[in-house]
Amino acid sequence: MFVYADNAATTCVSKAALDAMLPYLTEQYGNPSSLYSFGQKAKEALEASRETIARCINADPKEITFTSGGSEADNQAIVSAARLGARKGKKHIISTQFEHHAVLHTLNRLEKEGFEVTLLDPHPDGVILVEDVANALRDDTCLVTIMFANNEIGTVQPIAEIGALCRERKVLFHTDAVQAAGHMPIDVKAMNIDMLSMSGHKFHAPKGVGVLYAKRGTVLTNIIDGGAQERGKRAGTENVAGIVAMAAALKESCDNMEENTAKIIPMRDKLFSELSKIPHSKINGSLEHHVPGTVNMCFEGIEGESLLLMLDDQGICASSGSACTSGSLDPSHVLLSIGLPHEVAHGSLRLSIGEYNNMEQIDHIIEVVPKVVEYLRSISPVWDELEKGELKHLI
């Protein structure tokens, strides 16, 4: 049985998205910047997509800029806020330890340019405390950037509260909503969000297309210079087909959100309850503040990459925060940020499910994972020492 359980990495393109985009690859391939009607047809599709996407998050179409994806949107949002801040002599930015690297690496770059960055530690349950944000705010803070939902552990942050705080303190607030868009209700007005990033392929649009929402009056700095597309704020001929697909996919996801969530939650809960029966396992991240489909757990005494390879042999696609899977020396910065010891973080497993999964697949995962964990423990010298009491169990 093939089970795709890595929807936080990417998703399949939905039929609605594919049907919507195909004409813009074949018959309607005009350039939206061309003045003849064939080009203007593409322009109309682009603007209709902008409206659709704006409606999904309660924004104005003029506040939507199309990008190549979530990373570009994050880069542009943060750099724009930094430039606006620098003009007023404000060069302090608040973010968190467990952001996506698109945010963290952009902040690193700004630090080298003389900005000061405060990275807040999440609470061990994977949630940022609003009071920590309040305490970190300074007179020279120009931006607060905190993700809507964490990509690895699925915890949802108190975005509306942080938004209200930032609005009151007149500090720009950006949120990387790549894991939330299409999966959770987003209202940029009610939540006082000034800037927000989305990535199409996380909600059944193709890869290579994303959105930066920027509240009216938030002046954007170009990351890509060139032609006057996107009101001069993002050069390059628009990915019309991708954008049309993204609008169709987001609308479909938002229209069916309740129904999808109602389908996903029992599957997720079954994964949590059944996999928790594995001794010395741990659920990562608060279950109370959680996106519907993400399950992140650690199993002591084993290493994540070998777990993934064995799951792959059983048809299960999943991911892990072990150092070996990241290609770096340390395990996931997200798992370390919530206080997991290195040796525990190496044995992590992320399963992210969506509305395309079914209970039969969940049962397959539940049947396979405990056996694989048991096997890997049986060949693990670490587990041997844990069992003999030579090492202390950490979870």
Add this chain to the structure above:
Amino acid sequence: MALYSDKVMDHFRNPRNLGKLDDADGIGEVGNAKCGDIMRMYIKVDDGIITDVKFNTFGCGSAIATSSMATELIKGKPVEEALELSNKAVVEALDGLPTHKIHCSVLAEEAVRAAVKDYYDKNGIAYDPEMFKEKDDPHEAGCEV
């Protein structure tokens, strides 16, 4: 291209000489759980020949595969020959490893050497300590313990 060669996947899926030796003459353990890999190797020695070898590994696919291959390469060999086993030989026998996984082969080589050293120590066999000087391993150096 797949992440690993067919040989690596074969040794990962069907590790040779997996397990423990209750009557081992030498046991070597290398690596660190914090860094994400530990190998433990058991050897049985008769008349200077490694007659049996087993291993246990906590680690990624290539850590398991390199341990398995290392045991194959030293089984039936004189102890001195086992000491000559290089990580390069393990990598070649596995038809290569991704660059960032070369470290695993170094660990496999060290596990063999640690088991031999333990055998020497337990049996009062004299050796030049220089032989067991630790090699530089950028992975272990980089992984903060």
